[in-house]
Amino acid sequence: MTDVLTRRALLRRAAASGAFLTVPGVLAACGGSSSKSSSSGSDHTLAKTLHFSNWPLYIDVNEKTKKHPTLDTFTKKTGVNVQYIEDINDNATYFGKIQGPLSRGQSIDRDIIVMTDNSRYPSLLIKKGWVEKLDKSAIPNFKNLVPALQHPNWDQNRDYSLPWQSGLTGIAYNDKLTEPVLTVPDLLENPQLKGKVTLLQGMGDTMPLIMFANGDDPAKVTDASWDRAMKRIKKAVDSGQIRQFTGNDYSGPLAKGDLKACFAWSGDVVQLEADNKHLHWNLPKDGGGIWTDNMLIPKGGNVYTASVYMNFAYDPHIAALIEDYVNYICPVKGAKGELEKIDPNVANNTLIFPTNAMLDNARNIDSAALNNERYITEWQNLVSG
Amino acid sequence: MSFLHRHRNLTPYLLLAPGLLYLGIFFVVPLGFLLHQSLQSGNFDVGYAFTWAWGNYWDAIRGYRGHFIRSFEYAAIATVLALLFSYPLAYWIAFRGGRWKNLLLLFIVAPFFVTYLIRTLAWETILADQGPVVRVLRDIGILGQDGRLLATSFAVVAGITYNFLPFMALPIYVSLEQMDGRLIEAAQDLYASKWKAFVRVTLPLSLPGVVAGTLLTFIPAAGDFINAQLLGSPRNHMIGNVIQSKFLELTDYPAAAAMSFVLMAVILLMVALYARAVGTEKLTG
Secondary structure, eight states: OOOOOOHHHHHHHHHHHHHHHHHHHHHHTTSOOOOOOOOOSSOOOOOSEEEEEOOTTOSOOOTTTOOOHHHHHHHHHHOOEEEEEOOOOOHHHHHHHHHHHHHTTOOOSOSBEEEETTSSHHHHHHHTTOEEOOOGGGOGGGGGBOGGGSOOTTSTTOSSEEEEEEEEEEEEEETTTSSOOOSHHHHHHOGGGTTOEEEESSHHHHHHHHHHHTTOOTTSOOHHHHHHHHHHHHHHHHTTOEEEEESGGGHHHHHHTSOSEEEEEHHHHHHHHHHOTTEEEEOOTTOEEEEEEEEEEETTSOHHHHHHHHHHHTSHHHHHHHHHHHOSBOOBTTHHHHHHHHOHHHHTOTTTSOOHHHHHTEEOOOHHHHTOHHHHHHHHHHHTO | OHHHHHTGGGHHHHHHHHHHHHHIIIIIHHHHHHHHHHTEEEETTTEEEEOOOTHHHHHHHHHHHHHHHHHHHHHHHHHHHHHHHHHHHHHHHHHHOGGGHHHHHHHHHGGGGSOHHHHHHHHHHHTOTTSHHHHHHHHTTSSOTTOOSTTSHHHHHHHHHHHHHHHHHHHHHHHHHTSOHHHHHHHHHTTOOHHHHIIIIIHHHHHHHHHHHHHHHHHHHHTOOHHHHHHSOGGGOOHHHHHHHHHHTSOOHHHHHHHHHHHHHHHHHHHHHHHHHHOTHHHHO
């Protein structure tokens, strides 16, 4: 097995098992759990412990001690212990897990959780009033947030959320098995690739690339552009061109050669390429997707302590230390400069610090589309047969 | 103690109490919630409300008939295959296993030491396009040069068969193992051929195991979604995949609950017909 255990590889596999466990979990979620008295609001004392839920392999790790050096630094600086829990494997599954207690006004015993903005969940959490406002007075480093991420349409002023990492969605291919696959039409219609192609199962992951290929703007989805995109994907599914819709489980088959090309995330490919020089990743010429994982404070979490941590993570030096391990796109201004001092190779990788041309060519999906019932149902019926 | 002496007829109920309590809390109560949920309408944003929405059931059947049929098809084929593989296996261990019996049984159970998910992922590797199985099948011309097994119905059924094989093999083994060997001797003394002795004596006596095994395989297989998700393509997805995605991705709880009830009802009906056909005494021996 040459598989590299990437963050999303792990999360995808775990997602399947997680889902397996949570179906009965959802049914049984009727029993109550004790609600913690929240110390939220304007209380400016630090909690003893910060409970931080994140995705696997998404923060710096010292391979020998298995500790997270930046978290230890945080503890040393503030006296707050960090309980760091890698229990978010998939946006939908995690949301399924926390929505029960949150809807009953109970705490989920977390101060920070991380969710992706190409799913409907961050905006849903805000709309439902299940997340706390950040204490911006405790986050002077807020100014280090890159301008492009300052005003998402689901949280205009970043009152509730702060980016953790971003990533690009593009096309990966294996040059041993195929000529370079650089465009979506090639991926969907080239008979040489029949049955050797996968798309991503998240609507927000796949749709931007398809819509760009159709000449439509994924950031402004209309019924007409939606229907055009669906028609195009359906045609490729019916013809047998598309083999599956995947989470990150594309990485194994791609490395082994079961797939010739697929939609893939930039950060994974940084790690895959390191082990297999036949794998390549590009943003399609017509345009690709960009998404951001966001830190949020669920209701009942300690707002002040969580905000102090966010401020700490937005220190360019700390952000550089995290980035050096994570290899996704860093949202913190000044981190690149710091990283040049620590690890120039990473600092100069355009998948980690993309060029402006790349960023101009990538869009996230319209958040209104993510919440459109008809789209959600049609999409789900497409990917689950 | 004296209480129990005076009310001796209460003893069975007291012994049953923990089990009944457990079933009551963890099966009947959630089932009630599920039923309640299946009759709600609304959506996740504004919330769901109970409205006797029987339409959910109609939508489930009308919209996903294909998935239901596919699920029962796959489960039935996998059950038959598991029976064909398990019977000779169990027979051989019961009658020819000798002092290796326990070790051989351990081999049957061994895969269970690894989680379900990992076992299924292993099949993803075994059946991979560039893997040994596909390569051999291509070389001998059974598969075309671009043929594959992964992401086909074959892979899904193979995965289900493998994953539920022990549920079939163990009950059959138990019923064969308990058989009185002298009955076969007697049959042969009465001039039955080996084959005839098998058909007239061994097979009927092992039927309780076969019935238990088929039920233990078919029922969970029909609701399975892991195999279809990992080994199939969207065109092979089963009703379990739809329920899973309705619950967790779409948070459309009423629709998912209604589908779960339809699935349960159809399985109950099938099991009832099956039990009628073979006779329930076969299950209890």
